[in-house]
Amino acid sequence: MSETTRTASRPPAARADGQLALLGGPRAVPKDSAGGVWPIVTEADEQAVLRVLRSGQLNAASPGEPEVGRLEASWAQATGVRHCVAVASGTAALHVALRACGIGPGDEVIVPALTMNATAHAVHAAGGTAVFADIEPDTYTYTMDPHSTAEAAGPRTAALLPVHLHGLPADMHALNRLAARLDVPVVEDAAQAHGTQLDGERAGALGTAGCFSLHPHKNLPTCGEGGLVTTDDDGLHEQLVRLRNFGELAPTGARTYISHRTALNARMAPVAAAFTRSQLARFHDDTRRREPGIRAFLDRLEQLPGLHVPRAPAGRTHSWHILRLMPEPEELGLDPEHRAGLRAALHRALRAEGVPVSQWQVAPLPAHPAFRPAGLSEDAALDRVAERFPVTADVVDGSLCLQRRHLDPDAGPLLQRYADAFEKVWQHFDLIRRMAGSRPAPGWREVLRRG
Ligand SMILES: Cc1ncc(COP(=O)(O)O)c(C=O)c1O
Numbered sequence: 001m002s003e004t005t006r007t008a009s010r011p012p013a014a015r016a017d018g019q020l021a022l023l024g025g026p027r028a029v030p031k032d033s034a035g036g037v038w039p040i041v042t043e044a045d046e047q048a049v050l051r052v053l054r055s056g057q058l059n060a061a062s063p064g065e066p067e068v069g070r071l072e073a074s075w076a077q078a079t080g081v082r083h084c085v086a087v088a089s090g091t092a093a094l095h096v097a098l099r100a101c102g103i104g105p106g107d108e109v110i111v112p113a114l115t116m117n118a119t120a121h122a123v124h125a126a127g128g129t130a131v132f133a134d135i136e137p138d139t140y141t142y143t144m145d146p147h148s149t150a151e152a153a154g155p156r157t158a159a160l161l162p163v164h165l166h167g168l169p170a171d172m173h174a175l176n177r178l179a180a181r182l183d184v185p186v187v188e189d190a191a192q193a194h195g196t197q198l199d200g201e202r203a204g205a206l207g208t209a210g211c212f213s214l215h216p217h218k219n220l221p222t223c224g225e226g227g228l229v230t231t232d233d234d235g236l237h238e239q240l241v242r243l244r245n246f247g248e249l250a251p252t253g254a255r256t257y258i259s260h261r262t263a264l265n266a267r268m269a270p271v272a273a274a275f276t277r278s279q280l281a282r283f284h285d286d287t288r289r290r291e292p293g294i295r296a297f298l299d300r301l302e303q304l305p306g307l308h309v310p311r312a313p314a315g316r317t318h319s320w321h322i323l324r325l326m327p328e329p330e331e332l333g334l335d336p337e338h339r340a341g342l343r344a345a346l347h348r349a350l351r352a353e354g355v356p357v358s359q360w361q362v363a364p365l366p367a368h369p370a371f372r373p374a375g376l377s378e379d380a381a382l383d384r385v386a387e388r389f390p391v392t393a394d395v396v397d398g399s400l401c402l403q404r405r406h407l408d409p410d411a412g413p414l415l416q417r418y419a420d421a422f423e424k425v426w427q428h429f430d431l432i433r434r435m436a437g438s439r440p441a442p443g444w445r446e447v448l449r450r451g
Pocket of ligand 1: 119191215
């Protein structure tokens, strides 16, 4: 048993009871608490980067450049697919995947209302239009709802783009069935879901193509920007290779610079590829070592009344990229209208204790000015979002997220201190309830109106 496993599952030595830090009491999480560094950069990672710098082959288009191809082969194997194409970012991965699937002007692509803006931007950059679906109600999975997706589908639907949000695979069985009925491809946004599985198959192997981000804060990071596209389809692979490099064919000798379709430069830097491949050597081990600390943390939080923690439904694994925590006002003696106030009160109290909770996405994506339908007043557009995407609206207003620090495989003890802080705050819930009820906090509409 590793050190992390032992310390993570051990009950906390001393509970941080007493006065809330918000009111001048001691922090539950001392400032000098160890752990919580991500990404971790080892000497092997540094050596991998140095190897490229010293090789002189600094660009993926350099003849014989080996690093990008090696990463592609390793990730294809790790994902269980035939092909992987490395690109410049997760957004570029989505963009080239959509274009390879034939998305262009006049096409609609269904994306979830709760995701990072990149998901919808990629659709528009490909020439299509993002059409939104709500996330699943009552499940705390936060992934695209197949029923809402079916309702959003129409004659122009040309692809589905589900997001494996926070590391949990979307309900791909239902979404793939819908896509088959509509006769459209499914592009997975697996930017947050490296290595996660549905019924034994990995994210990136669950649809027509899978798109990963290698942003330094992701579970599989790079030193800068990077992305990966996976597919089993030979024809799609050929298009992906062209689309990342000005529409040129995969070089078999000297580069000809002849473009076979219009495309930009979306190549990954060899330095980035070498760094990620070095990280990949310990990725599966890190994923396994991280699990007990996170589970022990969520087990403690789950005991707190009214707080809903993420769990993987049967058949799905979770890579815990982001931990989203949802307090339900009604279960905590508050009216639903105090949802944003409750989140804000908890945010203040927990941050004072030293827990770095944050809001990941402050508004449903279809409410962002860039993605609102033309011709509607702001009020009408926001009313429509509230009506069509009620689950997303409640989640952005009401939930808090933990990002990044829990990715350190040795963060188990730090997470136990976080759990101490939550328990301490819950012991003072009367105050939280009063703060939530008395102090109106801006919800997503106000945030958008303020710009
Ligand atoms: C769900 C989702 N999709 C797409 C992206 C875009 O990835 P990148 O930042 O690598 O372009 C991200 C990145 O944060 C993401 O979280």
